[in-house]
Amino acid sequence: MSSCNPSSTPIDTKPKLGGSSCNPCEDPRKSYILVLRQAIISRSSAEAKYRGVAIVVSEACWLRNLLLELHHPLKTATIVYCDNVSVIYLSENHVQHQRTKHVELDIHFLREKLALGHVRVLHVPSKYQIADIFTKGIPLILFIDFRDNLNVQIFYPNR
Template sequence: MALIVYVDDVLLASNSLQDIDLLKKFLDDQFTIKDLGPLKYFLGLEVARSHTGISLCQRKYALDILQDTGLIGSKPAAFPMESNLKLTIDDSEPYEDPSAYRKLVGRLLYLTITRPDLAYSVQVLSQFLAKPTVNHHKAAVRVLRYLKATPGQGLFFPSTSELQLKAFSDSDWAGCIDSKKSITGFAVFLGNSLISWKSKKQATISRSSAEAEYRALATTTCEIQWLIYALQDLQIDHSQPTLLYTDSKSAMAIATNPVQHERTKHIQIDCHLVREKLQEKLIKLFYIPSRLQLADILTKPLGSLPFHHVLRKMNILNIHVHLEGGCWSLALHMIIWN
């Protein structure tokens, strides 16, 4: 049984409907509650379930953003950011309404809860909140035009997915023009279900691409360890190593070779962390070609074809398009305190 509380809203999830009914009766006896039945909508998240799996999206929230910004009738875009776009701090004249830009980026940030396809773009736009320029706003409008094309897109969790953690780790060396810091991106799957991801600028400057890739490996390893603890809390046994894929042979060599090389002396803590988890068999490293690296979408802007190829592999889809006419029921139960 999992019980999630936000102020006076409570979500219940269990593999036993009988246990849910018993807990709801107990809570109603102790505090007066109102049973809203199977979960449909919660804090902007729309939840639907069928025999094929569970879908999470924020369609209404996305349409509200488009309506409020006056772009509900804009021309749709196939992907959120041009592949050759490199935004900088002072690349054009200041935008006339910085507060509106900040509000928009904040709303887009909340949208990334179910939209990993927006994570990289929103991460880039978030770097210019202090002094947004006209070009930064144009890039944000492009994201909204992509949103116009895909308002109902979200995560899909197949019901037949196996209980095997798989992770993809990647970095874009010196991806930030202003600071020369690299971008870390990772995507973690439980079977075929994407359950965790990140697109974030690294805290320190990496002196080589191998160092940047290795820092990304360390960040991904920490996330894997946290997910293992979360699965244990839910009484789910995951004794096998997590499969961790990287497209950097240099980073793999550093992780598996105990000898300290000249290029690794700046990242010794990360080296010890990853090697320790390798020895504990928490993770198992595999090389994957860059063209098959799913975390690419979280480290750099991709063109239309590679962008949509990764989305399909990540099970990011729009049930309003892909499953139109299917029979969808709802998975969780929601109650509120009276």
């Protein structure tokens, strides 16, 4: 490891895409493909995050029921944070859309828990998502802040 270059964070914060650049002006079909790909990725991302919120709410309900059985019921809603505004809007919007049929069970489950006051889904901006330290390349200042919030300390074995 003595010949390795030092890095301020374990993951590159500005990843470079390989290959040639795609210029939609060269070929109109490329523009269509980019738009189609973006729509699929966006829907998949929102769907994945919605399912993630539904899973968290399910686990929270299990814990709430356990506390109730132990005669220590929670009097306030469990707060679930999500960085996707579309997911929060979908969880609160009572209008069903054609595009949401594939997550219909999760939608009904989450809306029921919201209506009962058992959970609240709140927005948290991406820059405050501490879990990003494990999954993304983030700027050094955020890396240090998140690391400190997790109470991770630097260990120097020779000191």
